Amino acid sequence: MTGQGEPSFAAELKHFREVRGLAKAELARRLKISPSYVSHLESGRERGSSDLARRLETELDAGGKLWKAWKDDDSGPQLVPESADVPPSAGILVLEDSAALRYDGTHYHLTMHRRLRNTGTEPITRYLVRIAVDRYPGEPERSNALYRAHPLTWEELQVEAHCGDEQMGRVIKHDRDAFKEIWLEFANSRTRFPLYPGQEAGITYSYSVTADKWGPWFQRAVRLPTRELTVSLSFPTDLQPTVWGTETSLSANAAPLRTPRAHAVDADHTVYTWTTLDPPLHARYRMEWRLKTEDPAESEPVNTPAPSALMATAGIIQEGDIILQSVAQPFDLPSEADDARRVVSELSDAITRVRTLHDFGKGMGIAAPQIGISRAAAIVVPPGDGASPIVLLNPTAVESSAETDRQYEGCLSFFDVRGLVPRPLHIVINHTDIEGTPHLTRFEHGLARLVLHEVDHLDGRLYRTRMEPGTEPIPVEEYRGTGRPWNYR
Structure with missing residues (x-):
């Protein structure tokens, strides 16, 4: 006190x-x-x-x-928070939960760090850890046969655990072929260090699993009230990793992660990181990946994510969200210049993420509603290396040619299909710059199509509404124009 x-x-x-x-x-x-x-x-x-x-x-x-x-x-007694998401019986609040998985080409090395607070009324003397592997997700018989013949052993796991500088004791609870549970004790052969009510402690534990016993997935289940959850996956860059994620709960089916994962190259590894705050109890977050194998004959079949699922991992709002059906709010410029700059910066970041997932031979565009921001801003990137992005603030079409053509378009918000859409060959767009100065800009052919696609997004329209009656989008697998520019004679 x-x-x-x-x-x-x-x-x-x-x-x-x-x-x-x-x-x-x-x-x-x-x-x-x-x-x-x-x-x-x-x-x-x-x-x-x-x-x-x-x-x-x-x-x-x-x-x-x-x-x-x-x-x-900290010198006096601490009150237990009267919060609905921290039930008194739970006893533990996880302030920080960080999982780092690193693949070195033969082994997966996992390091878990948790910052814990005792929110109960009794000392905490141990913490339960689960280790589960599944080499062939979706093929239980094949996985069971593998682990019966080659069970996961404590010797190969090489579990290490510490609380601060103190090594933690270990008591095995379950020891099955592909599933282990172990109590980490706040004690060792020299001393005991229970976590008393109101106190905090950081624990870290690690283990390793060979690649022939670990499938292309990693899952975190929220079993205790948690403030911040971070997952980091690191793969050799020369394996050309692709990573995506889904979330589920007791009452909901699997859906793309609500926020995008970031990635960066660190020396010879590519690191993917995803963070969420205040995850709900019982939520499960599953990361999956695809790696290039050196010998195609030795590669295992994997479930390739749908294009729309990949876009969702990059933070693109998907069809069905109400924001894609709403008219975006225009900026009052220049008084809202800072807001406009922030939105344009977030759009640029989204473009960087998306372009790692697909080859946009026709150029590409993205509108603010597609990243969850209902403001009248969009960026169009013309085709070709080194092309300068076109920033559009408060754009509206004021002229369009009578001549039209029909070309297939894709949309990041439902990227599994391509639709044949009629568009004018020439347009004039009225838009403003960051200082509020109005501009009239003429676009033609493919660039006109890209710009109108984004203007439609700001008006709450998807290209489906532009398609001629009786026509439907085709699956992307049937489309033969990926990576090539539109053809204008």
Whole structure:
């Protein structure tokens, strides 16, 4: 309990946030936490981890006062948050859950880190860990035969576990051919270090599995209240990895992840990372991948993700979402110039993600509603290497030619099909720049088609509504024009 006259961590946080002129949403964005969690911190319902307290101290430049208040609050009894998503019986709140899987060409190496807080009323003396493998997802008989002949063993797993600098003891609960459960104890042969009510601790455990016993998937199930979940997958770049993800729950079927995964090249490995905040209990997040094999004769059949599922992993809103049926809100420029720049930046990031998944020989475009932002902004990338992107703010078509042609179009929001769409050969678009200056720009042929496709998105229309009566899109597998420009004679 803090001494008389000493402000609490919650009060200091609110004070310095307001002094720095930061809204809760902006502070949350900088720290990659949810705005509601900032509210919980400022109300005292949540205390936050020591790592978060240090990050807040740095971000708000509090001169050490925030960090001191956090440590002072730690000197007295802590209240258990009265939150619906932290049931008193649970006893454990997972502040940070990070899973890192690395493939070296022969073995998968998994490292799990969890930052735990005891929100119950009794000391916690152990933590349950599950290890499950399935070499052939969807083929249970084949997998069962493999593990009967070559069961997963503790010797090959080489499990290591630590709480801080202390090694954790281990007690086996289940030992089956392809499924293991083990209690990690807050104790070892030298000492005991239970996690008492109100205390926090970071635990890390790791194990390895050979590639002949691990299938192309990794799943995280949310069994305890969790604030932040991160999954990182690392593969040799020369294997040309493709990664996608789905989420399920007890009441919902599998759907693409709601947010895109990021990826970057680190030396000779490509690393894919995905993060979510406040995941619901019982949700399951499954990452899958496809790798190029050195010898096609040795390659195993894999389930290739549908093109629409790949686009969803890149953060593209899919058909059926109400935002794709709504007219986007125009910008009031130049007063909303900062908002417009932010949206254009997010569109550019989305284009970078999408272009890693497909060869756009005809050029491409993306509109703000397709990334969940109902504002009148779009970017069109003409075909050809080095072509400069065309940024369109508040675009409307003011002229179009009577001459039209019909060409197949694809849409990132339902990329499994291609549709034959009539469009004018020439158009004039009225749009504004970031300073609010109006412009009239003429586009023709394929560029006119790309621009009109995006203007339609901003008007809440999909190309299906432009197709002639009696025609339907065809499966992308039947389309023969992928990677080639449209033909204009």
